[in-house]
Amino acid sequence: MRLLKRLLKITIITIMFTLLVFPYFYHFQAEAASKHDYLKVGLKFGGNAVESCILKSDEGFILGTAEDRRFEEGMPLPSYSEITVTNESGNIVIRDEDGVLLSSDLGTSGCIMPADYDDGGIIYLDGTPYRDGIQLLPKSNGKMTVINYVRLEHYVYGVLNNELGHTNPKEALKAQAVAARSFAELNRGTHSADGFDLCNTTHCQVYNGYSCEYDSTNEATDETEGEMIRYDGEPVAAYYYKNSGGYTQNSEDVWTSSIPHLRAVKDEYSPDYPWSTSLSFDIIRTKLESAGFTPGEVQSVAISGSNSNGSVTELKIEGSKATVYLKKEKIRTVLGATIIKSNRFTLGEGEPLDYPSFVFFISNGRKSVESDDNTYVINGLGKMKELDGDPFYVTNGFSTIQIGDSQSSKPVTDGVVYFNGYGYGHGVGMPQDSAVEMAREGYSYDEILEYFYTDIEIE
Secondary structure, three states, X not given: OHHHHHHHHHXXXXXXXXXXXXXXXXHHHHHHHHOOOEEEEEEEOHHHOEOEEEEXXXXXXXXXXXXXXXXXXXXXXXXXXXXXXXXXXXXXXXXXXXXXXXXXXXXXXXXXXXXXXXXXXXXEEOOEEEEOEEEEEEOOOOOEEEEEEEEHHXXXXXXXXXXXXXXXXXXXXXXXXXXXXXXXXXXXXXXXXXXXXXXXXXXXXXXXXXXXXXXXXXXXXXXXXXXXXXXXXXXXXXXXXXXXXXXXXXXXXXXXXOOOOOOOOEOXXXXXXXXXXXXXXXXXXXXXXXXXXXXXXXXXXXXXXXXXXXXXXXXXXXXXXXXXXXXXXXXXXXXXXXXXXXXXXXEEOOOOOOOOOOOOEEEOOOOEEEOOOOOEEEOXXXXXXXXXXXXXXXXXXXXXEEXXXXXXXXXXXXXXXXXXXXXXXXXXXXXXXXXXHHHHOOOOHHHHHHHHOOOOEEO
């Protein structure tokens, strides 16, 4: 009897201890689960959604819940190294290799993690490796949207080499890591209508998961862990692109809004990136019609607006039915962003120019006007003299531009337009080629970022 009482007492104490300690243990577990900042990245969606998929993990799986940027563990499946997931009547159903039912519905917030997800575990989606977990959302057509539920730092691992090759200098990679992390944070929810934050394409940032990781890019990510570009203490959109052509652009010169940290700067580190291409009037008409315009037969193409650093802000296309004005970045999106590589171009006809020359605009700091045939210079005594000769050139010590009556400032009317330019990309924010060059010259990643983004903090 005494032994029985003693055992009962021990049992009661054990139960009480469990009841007292469990809330703290659960709180610790919840805190541990919450410490990682997760992001939802669309892998298979829209026309690429799948009817089924096979997931593999060497250490088994854990089914849990993905909410509020964290993962809460649920049912462990340690004995299964391969499972099949399908959409059955709107339910996300999980079966083992033999077709035995493991879960009748994962639910829209359900997530499948490798059992060792917190220790570097990898999950394979139809043979492709990813860090962290996989979510699946049912679609009405019987298919599933596939999402990688991935920690923000692991996401940057999978982005960095795609956006800036792993062989580039470490300080450039670190600058790119901070920019990519900032971009991801500011653009969370871009694809919320589809059930995820960011896609894995150039629409957001190119992301290929674990298969695209390298020691150099992972080190650059780790050495800048959590760092973002901030303005007045808030994370900001860190736009970047390949090559500036010598000048970056104000945000409003390319898009609509004036954004204080996205100011134009003279890029003294830009490697030369000349390009030229030609478009016939028929091709231009086809591209305009595809964009919803009705110009009729194209009759002429001319530059009708430029900013003070020579980038085109408006292209005028006269047609037999209507005149179309393409403004700012619309020039590239309509005519083709891989064809018209930047808005730093001039127009020619007959044959490509040997090098691009820019239409010259005179500015008083508030507005600018295009120079005409009568161009004058004035000396320190106030004496003015007209410049004779055509063409002639001016230089600022960094680049030389042609001014006066030049072929590039006249409308093109002969049926083929030659575009001659410098740079590649929209021109706003950090040009990657220049970041690489600055890193090679010994600049640190924060110095690179502070050169191209105005009045920012990195923290």
